Amino acid sequence: MIKAERHQLLTKHITNNQSAQLKELSELLHVSEDTVRRDIKELADLGIIKAVRGGAIAHSPVPHHYRDREHLQVAQKEIIAQKAVRFVEDGQVVFFDGGTSTLAVAAALPKDIQITVVTNSFPVVNILEDYPSAEVIFIGGRLNKKTFTTLGSETIDAIRNIKADISFLGICSIDLERGITTRDYEDCLIKKNIVANAKTVIALSTINKVGTAEPFFVCSVKAIDVVLTDDTIDKETISLFEEEGVLIQ
Amino acid sequence: MIKAERHQLLTKHITNNQSAQLKELSELLHVSEDTVRRDIKELADLGIIKAVRGGAIAHSPVPHHYRDREHLQVAQKEIIAQKAVRFVEDGQVVFFDGGTSTLAVAAALPKDIQITVVTNSFPVVNILEDYPSAEVIFIGGRLNKKTFTTLGSETIDAIRNIKADISFLGICSIDLERGITTRDYEDCLIKKNIVANAKTVIALSTINKVGTAEPFFVCSVKAIDVVLTDDTIDKETISLFEEEGVLIQ
DNA sequence: CAATATATTGCTATATTTTGCAATTTTTAT
């Protein structure tokens, strides 16, 4: 077997299993552990996998700067993501807001999904590069280097021109009385326009954000169609939201 | 058996099996390993398969994928990049086209440079995320998953609205008579608009691309201000370009 | 058609790369 072929198999095996040990790979490929070690080093230099002591692990699917934040509440975000993907169907136009919750949803989409994704979030694009049947429309504008999204009037103009079937909205704070609010003014403007231009708005929120408020008002709870959280909601809250016409899960 | 026939069989065999060794192919085609090696090299130069030590492997599912080219001709691109950064000054608005040459220029910029960067290339944004004083404006549009740039009418509209001080143009082919040409129609449209809207156009080209031509016409050589290459140019060529008002280095 | 140029092919000799092994150092776990 030639080296390039080994590299392919190595990459496949490691990304499939998330991790692998030298001994296991050495036996799989019928080469010495030294060779496997060297192969792993080469692949790691290319940024394809990550070399660790005793073997290798798969790269996280999200870009590096995001990894720090991504490790926060991974399990919770995963729960939200699983709830969210059930709403997405082939043929739809789906908008993804910035933020790690929406990113988790993008990452949870099945690889063969056939949708048109609209987003102003670079990490979302990073994820969707490998989805062969997903058309991606990126909303341009000024880059915000903290959130890796675009901002500004061009961004808002572009959002106004697209009517999405579903818009996933990452939420800072949500409260029945004060509605959805954000800490950042520009982000607020973006979200306002996303809400205004979607057929169905799905807000993603970890449970600890429910019942809190921030300075800038995006929209009332009525304007949201679905709220997805990482936990079970008590019946009282559910019916309170239902009174406003909002499905909360 | 003629060469073209061998090439067909080779391509078929390699794409079917994902990879193949020299010996195996040599026996299959009843020619020496040297010939197979040369065949593979030719097919690899055309980007049909990938030549590797000991044989060849099929290209990643998407041909001409950006990631494959990323590490190609690093030294040459570095030479071009060093020539290019000398043209950039603080306070300017600089446009970066897609492609690995322009990417190398972006990567060669000093970390503290204070410019406004406009681009439709995701890799360029990735580089500039870490430049604290560089403002980044991203041109939105439809994502091309091969080049990781945006395309389409929105992209072109946005380009028209920005007048850059300097535009760096990655070049497929450049020829004194036939001008600058590309292989891809949509890419051609983008480049056309970049050239039309820049004060200074700097074309980046590895030396092997000078004197070649592709189907789609972007602009005449006159429209370019500077051509940067990875090698020294003979005096005759220099004066020929100078007659057209083009500085070539 | 002849003769001349060009391209292809397989061979040889000479680099270069890859690989497994052994000796040594570093890291990890107890």
Place this chain on the structure above:
DNA sequence: ATAAAAATTGCAAAATATAGCAATATATTG
């Protein structure tokens, strides 16, 4: 602190690549 596991280094044998060359085939030209 100590033993075990893993990484690093240097090395030699084997595999593969490169460059030059001669023989042959193919294309071009007048």
